[in-house]
Amino acid sequence: IPVDPFDLVIFGGTGDLAQRKILPGLFRRYCSGQMPVDARIIGAARSEHDSAEYRAFAAQAIREFSGGRRCEDGTLDDFLNRLEYVTIDARGTDGWEQLASLMRDGVVRAFYFSVAPALFGDLAQRIHEHGMATEESRIVVEKPFGHDLASARALNRTLATHFDESQIYRIDHYLGKETVQNLMAVRFGNMLFEPLWNSQYVDHIQITVAETVGVGGRGEYYDKSGAMRDMMQNHLMQLLCLIAMEPPAKFDPDAVRDEKLKVIRALDPVLPHHIVRGQYGAQDGEHPSYREAVGNPRTRTESYIALKTHISNWRWAGTPFYLRTGKRLKARSSVINVLFKDTPHSIFGEEAGRHANLLTIRLQPNEGITLQVTIKEPGPGGMRLIDVPLDMTFSDALGPEEADFPDAYERLIMDVIRGNQTLFMRGDEVEAAWAWTDPIIAGWEARNDVPKPYDSGSAGPTDAEMLIQRDNRNWRGIT
Numbered sequence: 403i404p405v406d407p408f409d410l411v412i413f414g415g416t417g418d419l420a421q422r423k424i425l426p427g428l429f430r431r432y433c434s435g436q437m438p439v440d441a442r443i444i445g446a447a448r449s450e451h452d453s454a455e456y457r458a459f460a461a462q463a464i465r466e467f468s469g470g471r472r473c474e475d476g477t478l479d480d481f482l483n484r485l486e487y488v489t490i491d492a493r494g495t496d497g498w499e500q501l502a503s504l505m506r507d508g509v510v511r512a513f514y515f516s517v518a519p520a521l522f523g524d525l526a527q528r529i530h531e532h533g534m535a536t537e538e539s540r541i542v543v544e545k546p547f548g549h550d551l552a553s554a555r556a557l558n559r560t561l562a563t564h565f566d567e568s569q570i571y572r573i574d575h576y577l578g579k580e581t582v583q584n585l586m587a588v589r590f591g592n593m594l595f596e597p598l599w600n601s602q603y604v605d606h607i608q609i610t611v612a613e614t615v616g617v618g619g620r621g622e623y624y625d626k627s628g629a630m631r632d633m634m635q636n637h638l639m640q641l642l643c644l645i646a647m648e649p650p651a652k653f654d655p656d657a658v659r660d661e662k663l664k665v666i667r668a669l670d671p672v673l674p675h676h677i678v679r680g681q682y683g684a685q686d687g688e689h690p691s692y693r694e695a696v697g698n699p700r701t702r703t704e705s706y707i708a709l710k711t712h713i714s715n716w717r718w719a720g721t722p723f724y725l726r727t728g729k730r731l732k733a734r735s736s737v738i739n740v741l742f743k744d745t746p747h748s749i750f751g752e753e754a755g756r757h758a759n760l761l762t763i764r765l766q767p768n769e770g771i772t773l774q775v776t777i778k779e780p781g782p783g784g785m786r787l788i789d790v791p792l793d794m795t796f797s798d799a800l801g802p803e804e805a806d807f808p809d810a811y812e813r814l815i816m817d818v819i820r821g822n823q824t825l826f827m828r829g830d831e832v833e834a835a836w837a838w839t840d841p842i843i844a845g846w847e848a849r850n851d852v853p854k855p856y857d858s859g860s861a862g863p864t865d866a867e868m869l870i871q872r873d874n875r876n877w878r879g880i881t
């Protein structure tokens with residue numbers, strides 16, 4: 403179903419995100435017929451270009467990053483004709499009149515702030531000064547949304563001077579991933595899981611987001627952030643919320659976000675000995691170490707973090723949540739494992755073996771859900787129990803085409819145009835996440851904490867194994 407006609411301005415229109423995600427994503431939506439033919443996309447950035455040059459830039463970005471989606475002949479040219487470019491000075495006056503003159507009445511206006519957060523306030527103010535903001539305007543902002551609670555609050559205040567919360571779309575691209583939304587479908591669309599989804603039946607939950615890539619060319623940004631700010635405070639926190647939240651009364655933006663916020667507010671502070679930070683070393687002369695990659699031989703920033711936390715509420719008290727994420731690990735794998743408790747008593751005797759159910763939700767790659775169930779080992783050898791997987795790999799269950807999910811950005815940008823904020827973070831959510839994160843980081847700084855080294859291509863620092871083994875448990879997935 404096509405969305406309403408829109409004008410989308412991409413500030414930072416020649417940047418990395420526009421090139422890798424936004425423009426290719428919009429093109430794919432155009433191909434699939436969801437983007438109306440009279441939509442318009444206006445790239446805006448400091449560098450001097452004309453619209454023809456911008457179209458050439460977009461064409462190149464689409465060829466390189468749109469994942470080989472096939473479209474009818476001529477579609478790319480049609481799409482490129484939707485594009486304009488304006489050279490703009492975010493802090494000055496250049497380009498603003500021209501941009502304002504391009505805006506059409508009666509269509510949705512969306513302003514994508516794909517720029518450094520320091521410019522958010524300037525952009526918001528100039529959009530207003532030049533009369534471009536209407537009730538139908540929306541702004542989209544990227545992470546990092548602040549560096550800590552104080553800066554996130556300041557950003558929220560700045561944006562609130564010019565836009566209502568209902569017009570602000572804070573992106574966490576994990577929420578746009580097909581399988582992340584599936585967390586809600588699995589939990590709230592089935593009778594099977596929800597009655598067991600609490601500390602009485604769940605022993606513990608593990609969330610792993612492992613990457614094989616290093617920091618690449620993003621060293622300057624990353625070294626000021628580290629895994630805690632770059633991944634834990636946002637992406638893993640969002641996964642934790644979706645796994646742990648109470649059922650919202652409706653699948654509507656505030657109902658969902660209210661429940662997520664309650665989870666964050668119920669999180670216990672994390673004790674220092676429940677956290678392991680790591681930093682990757684070089685790999686066989688093939689990849690540089692973290693320190694080399696960021697060009698800072700003394701840096702204490704972490705490229706890996708594992709922690710244990712608890713949610714102090716009626717449903718989850720007593721069930722630990724183990725979260726870990728890192729770069730240059732042995733596999734790319736984002737998974738959530740829900741480990742159920744043992745049966746209270748084995749009628750087959752202890753010698754038959756005891757097995758607990760394990761629900762694995764694979765977010766990427768190889769998206770799907772597997773439930774380990776216990777059955778009798780086939781054969782005449784008596785009653786011995788084994789685990790077998792009830793496996794639903796989406797590409798098998800749905801067919802490869804149906805399981806060719808749209809990229810997170812494609813979905814999220816269309817949601818912006820539709821005016822649906824369900825998959826975007828509300829200001830109070832982001833602040834609550836920082837309120838939980840800040841004391842953890844302050845603790846490291848006070849203790850001059852040094853991250854543990856780990857080998858590139860490994861499962862992370864050995865201390866992270868100890869973190870969970872001390873509780874007589876083991877990481878599932880990459881080990």
Ligand code: BG6
Pocket residue numbers: 613632633
């Ligand atoms: C980004 C982080 O938000 O998410 C990156 O800044 C990280 O450091 C990326 O690599 C991971 O996203 P995905 O979609 O590849 O899992």
